Amino acid sequence: MSAQREMKEKNPWHTPVTIIITVIGVIAIVALVTVAVLQNRPVPQKYKYGIVLDAGSSHTALYIYAWPAEKDNNTGRVQQTHSCKVKGKGISSYASEPLKAGESLKLCMQEAEQKVPRKRHHQTPLYLGATAGMRLLNMENSKASEKVFQAVGAALQKFPFSYQGARILSGQEEGAFGWVTVNYLDDRLKQGLETIGALDLGGASTQISFVSDNYDGSESPSNSVTFRLYGNDYNLYTHSFLCYGKDQVLRLALAHQTQSGPTTILDPCFHPGYTETKNYSVLYDSPCVSDRKPLEDPVTFIHNGQGNFQQCQEVVKSVFNFTTCKYSQCSFNGVFQPHLQGPFGAFSAYYFVMNFLNLTDTSIPLETVKEKLTSYCATPWKEIVKQHPNVKLSYLAEYCFSGTYIITLLTEGYNFTSKSYSDIKFIKKIKGSDAGWTLGYMLNLTNMIPAEAPDTPPLPHAGYVSIVTVMALLLFILFIVSLRPLWPSCSKQPQIV
Incomplete structure (x- = not known):
């Protein structure tokens, strides 16, 4: 019995220091694994929102867009979450009754109130862009055009969103923003892939926009638009034909x-x-x-x-x-x-x-x-x-x-x-979002497409946590192995004479 007692006293696994170190090591490993699991657990996504009204010649449509709120500088992927077609004709048809232009938007705006979370209302930008129908009205009767915009503005400001104004887009803008929309939705801009040309046909105008290798904009500067998106330069040819919708x-x-x-x-x-x-x-x-x-x-x-x-x-x-x-x-x-x-x-x-x-x-x-x-x-x-x-x-x-x-x-x-x-x-939609100029317009106004490709860390966060966990496990195993010289004295049974 005295020999067993002596062997036990010599066994390092039974010393208080060794026990404490072992317990701390186990707790550390459990903690690291727990952190890794919790860190990578799916969490409810928070979103920001934007609303664009497309006031075309034949009708008006409302589009709601959403993107992840936690992304830096609003660089998260933007998706269309809802659309609403306004009943009746385009706002330019209300030239003699401008108040009705504003009233016509009411039902779709009420839908937007329901679709955008209440706590996001006041920080949600609201834009109205008018195209060829209002261009024609402005050419024919600029005062009537102003009254329509005043009525529309007054109606939209009654809603709890951050109203950013209403204006007429030029034909060049309409074509260029349509090109941005289709290429953004198809993930061609961020990845620097060959771009898609955009063909848009409305009721009062039609647009064609595309990138051509043999076009530098010098022969017809009025048809040239230059973009720098995600670190890539695009020299875009675009033209809008008014009256050819x-x-x-x-x-x-x-x-x-x-x-x-x-x-x-x-x-x-x-x-x-x-x-x-x-x-x-x-x-x-x-x-x-x-x-x-x-x-x-x-x-x-x-x-x-x-x-x-x-x-x-x-x-x-x-x-x-x-x-x-x-x-x-x-x-x-x-x-x-x-x-x-x-x-x-x-x-x-x-x-x-x-x-x-x-x-x-x-x-x-x-x-x-x-x-x-x-x-x-x-x-x-x-x-x-x-x-x-x-x-x-x-x-x-x-x-x-x-x-x-x-x-x-x-x-x-x-x-x-x-x-x-x-x-x-x-095409009607790309990955759930309508093809058209509205998304490109909002992306431009909110600066959501960076001119330069954003810097990214060498490892994604999940990968970083996983590597730290594995390294901690390896270190603990090495610690155990380092005590190997003491293992024989622990495993041999004492002989009693």
């Missing part, structure tokens, strides 16, 4: 057919059997066509459909000017355009029209697209109405014209060929 270009086409003031026209861009009595003064009440109104015209004219795609194309071509070009190359109306480059995203009315016509698949050869349009336009109006009982007749009547215009604009206007047509992708 699908609604205004229809007026141009009808104006071409009614130059002599006839009482009846046979329009190849509308279905056979379509007939409608239209008012001359209503047709010509836009700045896009007001100077073309016949001097002597009846009050009304009868608009009959003929349904001929090829003849409709000739009517559409009549609204383009291909004869004048002072540059090395042009699109139409004497506007410079470099050679097309890369893939393109076509959105807004491009998507909605082509989606209705089941022609969004650009793997379909261009000639097949034209054949399908030929068949569609030739379909009698009565059959079209039966096939689409839930579509408003005024919209339904225009799809033949709009589809023909889109194909003619892309091929004759912008010079897409049968081969490069397949480079176009008709």
